[in-house]
Every structure is written in C-alpha cells, then in structure tokens.
Amino acid sequence: MDVTVTVNGTSYERDVEPRKLLIHFLRDDLDLTGSHVGCDTGNCGACSVLLDGVLVKSCMLLAVQADGASVETVEGLSQEGELTPLQQSFNEHHALQCGYCTPGMLMSATALLRDNPSPGDDEIRKALQGNICRCTGYWNIVEAVKAVAK
C-alpha cells in the first residue's frame, strides 16, 4: 500500500506491506534507528513516538495506520546539533546508563512537558510509567525531567 508519512518534518512516500509495524517502517525503511525495539510486546516503551502529537508505542501500530499523519521521533528533537533542554538535562543528570530506553523516555517526557510544563514528581512518574529502564536508573531520569519543569 502507498503511504505518505511526515516524519520530523520530512514527507516520505513509500510502498508498505500492511503487516509492517510502524517501528520497523521507521527503522528499516526510513533508516531512523533512534526509536528502539525493546520488548516488542507493548510493555517497554523504547519504541515510543509522537503520532500527530500523541504519544504512542510504535510497535503496536501498523505503518499503514500512520498514512497522512505526522510522526515525531527522537531524531527530531535536537535542531541543528543543539540539544533540547530536556536532552541537555538528561546529559547533566546522568539520566542514562546503557541508553537503550532513552529515546522512549525522551519522547514520553517531551509529550508530558508539552501538555504540562510544570509537572510534579507524581505526574512525572505517571507519565513515564510506560517506559521501562532495564538499568533501573529511574531516579536520575525523574530528576532530569524535574530540572526542566518550570
């Protein structure tokens, strides 16, 4: 099926099999490998992206379902090599150990801060509930998000 998807502001037209998951479309067809495949069962959140501004797990969505939509991935966060304040804060707070969950954590925290620029601790934790850190480094991740909350 022909689909047109805008990813991080660039429009892509591709012929996609309906069975292809959005995460594989992003990684394999568009070579945007920032979004990760962790569990592939909808639990870990490493594949989280924004679909028309809504946070979703791209392993539980078909690529054809994104036809006509706008997708944001971790590659779209920094502009011209400049990290976003959230990314910079992850760096400063050592909010990543192995880094595998980081793209998903960043997308979930980005979605949170757009919706609620001043989240409390509980709101941050609730917002990151769908993202699992296999290093269990949650403390610094929450600290990093808190530091950019207004």
Added chain:
Amino acid sequence: MLLREVEYAKPGSVAEALELLAADDGARALAGGQTLINVMKARAASPDKLVDLNGLEELRGIELAADGTLTIGAMTTYSELVASAEAKARPILGEVCATIADVQVRNRGTIGGNVCSNDPTNHLPPLMVAVGARMTIATAGGGEHEVPAEEFFLGVYLTAVGPGELLTRISIPAGKKDGFAAVTLGADGTCICNAAATVNGSVRVALGCVDAVPVLLETGSPDEIPEAVRAANLEPPSDVHASSDYRKHLAAVLATRAAQEAGAR
C-alpha cells in the same frame, strides 16, 4: 516482529466497516490495537483482513444527556474519557481508565476494544456490569440492537458482538456511588483480581478475573459480600501469579473494598 500477511482496509463509515466485516469471515475489526496487534505477533490471532475503525468519527465522542445518561462512542480512547468533562458525570469511569496500563496504551486503547476483547483480566467488563451499562451493536444493513452489559459478556474473548457486527456505543446511566478495587501486577498493571461496585439502595458488585465473564452479585449491604462471594462457589483459574484459592480470597476482599468505596461517596 513481522506479522503474518494481512490485508488492510480503512472504511470511511460504520456502514462500510460492517459490509467489509460481513463479506469476509477472516476479517476482524481493529480498534486501538493495544491487544490485537500483540496477539497477532504471538500468532494467537491471525485475521486475514483488518478493518481499521480509527478515523470513524461516528464511533467517537462522549455525550451527556439531560437525565445524566452518558453515551460513549466505542472508539473513544481511555485518555479521551479521562479528560472528558462530560464523563465526570459518572466519575468512576475516568478514575478506572486512568489506571489502565500507561500513557501510551491509554492514548490508543479504546473503551470498545476493552469490552469487546473481553479478556477476563480487563478492567471494564466488570465495571460495565456493575454500573448497568447498555451496549449498542450494529449489524450490516443498518440494523442495531441494545444488549445490557450482564448479557454482553459471553465467554473468554467472546461477547454478544457476532461476526459481521460492531459495538458502536455504550450508554451508562447517571450515578456517583461507585467503587473499584483491584490487585494488580505492579502499579496499574494487569489485574490478578478486580471488583466494581455500585450502591443504589442495594449493593451491586461485579467480580473480574475469577470466571470467563464478570460475576454479578447483589446484596443488601457491604457486610453481606463475603458470604455472597462464598455462596457464588467461584472456581477461579490458578496461574503463576495467584492460586485459585488466593483469587477467591481476593474476590471477597476487593468486592468489599469496592462496595465500601461506593457507599462512602
């Protein structure tokens, strides 16, 4: 994971969706996909065609009637319900939906998908039974009929929505004296056992996770619940998370908690 080959259709209307579903035995409705896509990965379901209901505005939205009755479109997501001012007319709905899984799942998963998949560990089947919801089912050719929630759930993964049919909306009467209690795998995780209760003179409790379909009990007061649960002769399943006896114990505890919460409102 690469899914088995599957056809995909995105109908522009409910009528078209019904035609597509009726025309093909192997066609299945795709709602939020937060269960179906995963069971397709595991090959536990292998539809030949997916009929994507996303984009059907007819199936979305929450309306509040003058008498307090809520009508919720089947494709309304948990997040939409949690954020809805209208849905506050029956506060338990948003409260329970806010505890389903996580933000990403709540943003995609739908009310209709939750009840139509009728996984016995789901939150909404017992809640719908307790609050006395009524489910509207559409058939190809323009017909529709209404089924009360206690007759809607027929078996594990089985509901009154037959082949070639669609759940289109759920209506829920006004009320505030509701409660919900669950023991879950981690915060907001899968339910090991759950119970939804409504107090309206008598107590109406629906137990989840203990049988193929929600078990409805009606008693005069919360104090009578443990005896009513015993009298129901439940034979819950055993699994790695809980033995049958433990689930039976939880059912009485959670039903009492849910009823006390409902009564205290």
